[in-house]
Amino acid sequence: MTTSHPELHTERLLLRQWSEADLDALAEMDADPDVMRYIGDGSTGTRERTAAALGRVRAAWDEHGYGLFAAEEIATGELVGWVGLAVPAFLPEVMPAVEIGWRLRRRSWGRGYATEAAREVLAFAFGEAEPDARLEGVVSICHVDNHASLRVMTKLGMTYDRTTRVPAHGQPVRVMALTREEYHSSP
Template sequence: MTPRHPERRTERLRLRQWSEADLDALAEMDADPDVMRYIGDGSTGTRERTAAALGRVRAAWDERGHGLFAAEETATGELVGWVGLAVPAFLPEVMPAVEIGWRLRRRSWGRGYATEAAREVLAFAFGEAESESGSEAEADTRLERVVSICHVDNHASLRIMTKLGMTYDRTTRVPAHGQPVRVMALTREEYHSSA
């Protein structure tokens, strides 16, 4: 099967593949202590670490047929962050699993972008045709279940998970750094029954 690199659109966002030109904005986001507060152990990233992560993100699409989308504001072309699907290997107790997640630049917070983009990513995850741009559906993605994981104090992310229809799965700790996290989940059946 030929690897696919889809693009999706929402009312205000273009969810696209990554380019080298995205590195500056991504590195700025990863270096922001407010953005990284609830990510991993809370430490900020360096440009070098961000560049390496960007390479892994791009490779994930070829390996798995899904990954993290660059989220770009349609009106301005500005990168607001990312939203997408990843394998949460950092939390072995939930494996095998696919996680939906997001990270936005601080100046893009509070606009509903994460929820808007995550809804489109769920449609992609569960194999629904794209409604906004009319491009070809990625119908064989069709995951059966997705999880979302956030630090227990990250109330903004928890609100998004709840808006997406996700329900509580468990509270646990990440083995690598001991941070407490909440795991939420949504099955394809639950997604379709609530649509």
């Protein structure tokens, strides 16, 4: 995959690289118990943990040539969350794999942003938006009770792979998958 840091555009969103100015909005999102309910063990994040995670997100782009995009609403310039690609090392049984995922601020829920942005990230991952960015497949992982994320995965054309538990905290998760071939053959 390419090591550039592309910007992607949807009708309503700019998917871009992170800046220091994003830390406050990101920390607010990570501190929201409703947002974090189905993430990891469900605990909220601190500003310090969010800042450290942001550093890891930036490093992932250099290491892998893909990563998490900051999702900014074009009309307002507001950070609505993130959408992107990451290595799901927290679930060793699916490795090697690349996960497509998203996390949005609560006030951005229910607007179709996750699906809109994830479609653009899939185009990037499977080589439509970026000729050198070609993955053979992606997975998406969500807590079994996270029905909103499951709906997004289904809209993206992903199919059920397995239900399992995350070793670190025992939470039950559903794994969905999509191959490049399936992506290119879908209507």
